[in-house]
Amino acid sequence: MKIKEVKDSFQNVSDYNDPLFLEFENDPRKGVQNIITNTKKRISKLEIEKEKFRNRFNFETELWNQGLKYVAGIDEVGRGPLAGPVVAAAVILPKTFNLVDVNDSKQLTDKKRRELFAKIKQQAIAYNFSVISNEVIDEVNIYEATKISMKDAVSGLKVQPQHLLIDAMEINTEIPQTKLIKGDAKSNSIAAASILAKVTRDNLMIDYNNEYPEYDFINNDGYGTAKHLLALKKFGVTPIHRKTFAPVKNLIEK
Structure with a gap:
């Protein structure tokens, strides 16, 4: 077997006990031994x-062991930006959930988040989103708007959760929850939930970027970058800006 063929054969090996290791362990070719070494490193990682x-x-396993089948994770994105909504997501995962790459959305690339976005929805028992506009944020403040978005995300789940795991927040609900x-x-x-919320909000900000291209929303997600702040001074406040947030508030009051 040519070295390229050996390499192709090892591409999908994910177990140290795979018979391919035994088959090629005594192969004298350096290229083959490098393939074996690299494969073992990949498996170790x-x-x-x-x-x-x-x-x-x-946390989920502890709750599942108590007989609680439906445990929902809740997270939000968009508390800090100067423009756009706050978005929350709630998701109930099955015990068989196997997407190892799922992690804090901030640790993932946009491409990876989007890949996982579709796969999470496929594997989830239930999921839901809630989008709270900048008008509501200005009316009730961002903290309250975040709680509203989280509660609405939970309320809209097609399956009633028996326990909530919430990122750094508590919401007004009779469902037992862990902060x-x-x-x-x-x-x-x-x-x-953080991945679902992030991709959903990113898509909204892409739409807003098409409507207000001067503000560079596609790259800053509504945060106060230098380009965004310069556009605010030059073109003024848009309908999606949070008017209670400085420096937007300061521009309005001038």
Whole structure:
């Protein structure tokens, strides 16, 4: 077998006990031995990631072991920007959920988030989004708007959750809940919700960018970057800006 064919054969090997290792362990070609070494390194790295993934199910597993089948993770995105909505997502994952790459959305590339976005929805027992506009944010403040978005995301789930795992917040509901600081790094359910919320809001900001291209929303997501602030001074405040947030508020009051 040519070295390229050997390499292709090892591409999908994910177990140290795979018979391919035994077949080629005594192959004298340096290229083949490099393939074996690199494959073992890849498997080792994958095993570490799998272990981290299992650990991120500790909170869910404890609840599942109590007989609670439907545990929802809740997270939001968009608390800090000067423009656009705050978006929350709630998701109930099955015990068989196996997307090892799911993690805090901030740790993932846009491409990876979008790949996982579709896969999470495929595997989830239930999921839901809630989009709270900048008008509501200005009316009730961002903290209250975030709680509203989270509660609405939970309320719209097609399956009633028996427990909530929430990233750094508590919401007004009779459903038992656990508040986890940096929960998107501790719980797969919260991490999955963070990915759903992030991609949903990113898509909205892309639409807004098409409507208001001067503000560079496609790159800044509504945050106060230098280009965004310059556009605010030059072109003024748009209908999607949060008028209670400085420096937007300061421009209005001038």
